[in-house]
Amino acid sequence: MNRTEMLSQATERGRVWDVIVVGGGATGLGVAVEASSRGFSTLLLEQADFSQGTSSRSTKLIHGGVRYLQQGNITLVLEALHERGLLFHNAPHLVRHQSFIVPNYSWWEGPFYGIGMKFYDMLAGKLGIKPSKHLSRERTLELIPTLEPEDLKGGVMYYDGQFDDARLAVTLALSAEDHGACLVNGMRVAGLIKNKGLVAGVRAVDAESGEEGEIMGRCVINATGMFVDDLCKMDDAAREPMIAPSQGVHIVLDKSFLPGDSAIMVPQTDDGRVLFAVPWHDRVIVGTTDTPIEKPVMEPVPQEEEIAFLLTHAARYLTKNPERKDVLSIFAGVRPLIGSTGAKKTATLSRDHHLEVSTSGLITIAGGKWTTYRKMGQDVVDQAKMVAGLPERPSRTEYLNLHGWSADEAGNAPYTLYGSDARLIKRIEKETPELASPIHESLPYRLAEVVWAARHEMARTVEDVLARRTRALILDARAAMDAAPEVARLMAAELGKDQAWIDAQVKDFTDLAKGYILEG
Numbered sequence: 001m002n003r004t005e006m007l008s009q010a011t012e013r014g015r016v017w018d019v020i021v022v023g024g025g026a027t028g029l030g031v032a033v034e035a036s037s038r039g040f041s042t043l044l045l046e047q048a049d050f051s052q053g054t055s056s057r058s059t060k061l062i063h064g065g066v067r068y069l070q071q072g073n074i075t076l077v078l079e080a081l082h083e084r085g086l087l088f089h090n091a092p093h094l095v096r097h098q099s100f101i102v103p104n105y106s107w108w109e110g111p112f113y114g115i116g117m118k119f120y121d122m123l124a125g126k127l128g129i130k131p132s133k134h135l136s137r138e139r140t141l142e143l144i145p146t147l148e149p150e151d152l153k154g155g156v157m158y159y160d161g162q163f164d165d166a167r168l169a170v171t172l173a174l175s176a177e178d179h180g181a182c183l184v185n186g187m188r189v190a191g192l193i194k195n196k197g198l199v200a201g202v203r204a205v206d207a208e209s210g211e212e213g214e215i216m217g218r219c220v221i222n223a224t225g226m227f228v229d230d231l232c233k234m235d236d237a238a239r240e241p242m243i244a245p246s247q248g249v250h251i252v253l254d255k256s257f258l259p260g261d262s263a264i265m266v267p268q269t270d271d272g273r274v275l276f277a278v279p280w281h282d283r284v285i286v287g288t289t290d291t292p293i294e295k296p297v298m299e300p301v302p303q304e305e306e307i308a309f310l311l312t313h314a315a316r317y318l319t320k321n322p323e324r325k326d327v328l329s330i331f332a333g334v335r336p337l338i339g340s341t342g343a344k345k346t347a348t349l350s351r352d353h354h355l356e357v358s359t360s361g362l363i364t365i366a367g368g369k370w371t372t373y374r375k376m377g378q379d380v381v382d383q384a385k386m387v388a389g390l391p392e393r394p395s396r397t398e399y400l401n402l403h404g405w406s407a408d409e410a411g412n413a414p415y416t417l418y419g420s421d422a423r424l425i426k427r428i429e430k431e432t433p434e435l436a437s438p439i440h441e442s443l444p445y446r447l448a449e450v451v452w453a454a455r456h457e458m459a460r461t462v463e464d465v466l467a468r469r470t471r472a473l474i475l476d477a478r479a480a481m482d483a484a485p486e487v488a489r490l491m492a493a494e495l496g497k498d499q500a501w502i503d504a505q506v507k508d509f510t511d512l513a514k515g516y517i518l519e520g
Contacts, residue, residue, distance in 0.1 A: 001177050001458045007206065009182040010043055011213050017043045019384055020202060020217035022189050022231060024048075025055035026165075026370050027353075028223035029172035030377030036181035037400060038381065038393040043215065044173075044181060045204055047188035049464050051169035053298055054225050055370065056468050057333025059250065059287050060280050062087055062095050062161030062371050066267065067274045069120060076352055078123055080371045084161050085127020087371075090400060091163075092407045093419035094171060097129050098162035098278070100265045101140060101155045103147055103317065110134060110154055113267065117158040132158035143262045146319050157262070162278065165370060166468040167417045170457050172373075174403035185458055192220065192234050192362065199235065199361045208460070218388035221380055222364040226296035226336040235362045242354070242366055244339035245296045249306040250287030251518075252329040252474060257320050258284040264317060275313050281444065283328065283475050286314050293334065300332040301515065327518045329477040338367040355379055361387050374398070414446070425452050439487060442479040445470040450487050454494035462488050462509040477516035484509045 009015075019035040021028045024046025035042040046052075064081035065073075087095045102117075104110045117132035133156070140155035141147060173183050186207035193201035193214055201216035222231040229241045258264070258277050266275040277286045289306040307330065315321035338354045353368030353376045363384055368376045378395045385392070404419025406412055415422035428448045429436040435448040453459035453469035462484050467473040472480040488502040488509075 003458050006182050006184050010184050017041050017217040018390055020220045021223055023223035023225055024050040024185060025053055025225045026373040027365055027368060027376055029169055030373035031221055031223055031380045032176040032181050033172050034377035034381045034397050036176045036179035037396045040390055042181040044183040045187040045189055046185045049185050050173050051166045051468060054333045055169055056166040057331055058165045058370055059276055060162055060165060062163050079375060081124040082127060083372050083375055086398060091402045093404055093416060094168050095161050095163045097159055099157055099159055099262045101144060101157050101262050102265050103155050104153045105151045113156045117156055129159035143260055146258060148317050148319055164417055171403050178403055186460060197360055219384045220362055221384060222362055226334045228336060228364060228366045232364060235358050235360055242339060243336050245293050246335045246337050247291045247293045247300050247332055248288040248335055249302045249332045250285050251310050251327045253284045253322055253326055255282050255284060257318055257322060269313055281475055286310055296334045300334055302330050302332045324518045324520055329474050329516045330518055331474055331516060336366060355383060357387060363387060440479045440483040442476050443472050445472060450490045451494060454491050462505040463512060473513060473516055477513045481510055481513045
């Protein structure tokens with residue numbers, strides 16, 4: 001992907017797109033892949049960077065949703081388990097099997113959760129992974145040696161999926177481009193264009209140049225996640241908000257806190273959420289909280305009570321009690337949950353997606369979760385087809401291999417997450433051997449990835465590279481800060497920027513990264 005070329009396509013005078021998607025998170029990118037793979041001319045506009053908001057701040061799980069099973073939402077679980085199974089086949093370089101253990105500290109937990117997990121297995125059907133099973137106390141501690149042994153009776157093991165959310169997002173962007181879509185990051189929609197009361201396009205502002213222009217489309221899809229109400233108000237100023245935003249916080253710890261390959265799942269915490277401690281990129285992610293907030297923001301700030309909640313709950317289940325100084329990074333994301341007048345807790349609000357068409361023809365998709373992004377995209381484009389009068393073309397995404405599809409994990413190492421693009425990154429290393437060096441001794445990334453991100457993945461800032469094209473900021477915020485000057489230098493060479501740009505980028509990233517570090 002090349003932003004200059006994409007921007008030129010997007011602003012081509014006289015062009016009318018079949019589909020304009022506003023929002024470059026999981027939902028918008030899923031819609032773009034769905035629409036473009038059906039052969040519709042598709043433009044996606046993202047005000048910041050792909051997956052910069054909620055979609056890069058998840059618990060990194062592709063799952064059916066054990067909690068939704070507890071809530072009795074069988075339909076959502078069935079749909080999510082089906083989509084989970086498809087992703088294992090459509091993106092094997094990005095999504096893998098993950099074992100989870102539910103520790104049992106009361107006599108009734110073993111049979112209770114054991115039966116629940118067997119039902120979970122049954123719902124997955126032919127797209128299931130491995131069957132769940134009971135574990136003895138000894139076997140549970142063998143698999144998770146740092147699990148709190150006092151009063152432990154045993155455990156229940158089950159399987160779900162794990163992924164790298166921001167890497168899947170950029171893979172979806174590349175997949176959409178493979179099918180002819182045009183995608184532009186740093187392009188904010190400032191208003192809607194209407195013709196005889198019907199939406200006919202958007203007014204968009206290029207964040208880099210400040211230029212504003214009109215872009216016409218047969219239909220406009222609002223897939224802006226936590227900001228979905230803002231675009232709805234551009235359509236109808238009297239529109240009532242549909243989103244009840246909730247903040248979820250995660251802490252990242254060293255692998256020593258949870259050695260081995262199995263994750264811990266605690267079905268019921270003090271606030272009614274499921275708690276996970278999951279191995280990820282040779283670290284451990286512990287999360288999450290569910291805190292109602294007044295207004296969504298791009299960079300939410302973890303609250304002290306959320307930090308205390310995670311540290312306290314982690315200490316309950318781990319022999320090595322994490323302290324503030326042990327936290328390598330802390331990150332927060334905002335869930336765009338569909339509001340309900342009767343709900344007292346955001347933890348009880350539905351994770352189903354909501355699709356509607358306004359009287360002016362604006363199509364809005366809200367809610368949902370990463371696991372079901374493909375089905376959401378399919379539902380949206382089915383609706384867009386009717387709104388825009390587009391030709392009848394069936395969905396192709398159910399068995400569509402995503403960009404870079406490859407099951408050759410060993411052959412693609414150390415660039416497994418790039419799939420078949422790994423060979424192209426290795427070619428960059430071969431041409432410039434110094435780019436095979438790590439960006440930092442504490443991080444699993446190489447300088448060649450910085451060059452690749454700037455050349456082919458539309459990374460425009462140091463944050464784009466260290467927060468999303470790689471996950472350096474999440475894995476170790478201090479190490480990411482140390483790596484920022486060299487990353488900025490390499491990007492400047494690729495993007496034709498000067499020293500002033502380098503200095504500004506390093507400062508901006510350092511200021512951002514400080515918010516991912518726990519002091520004291």
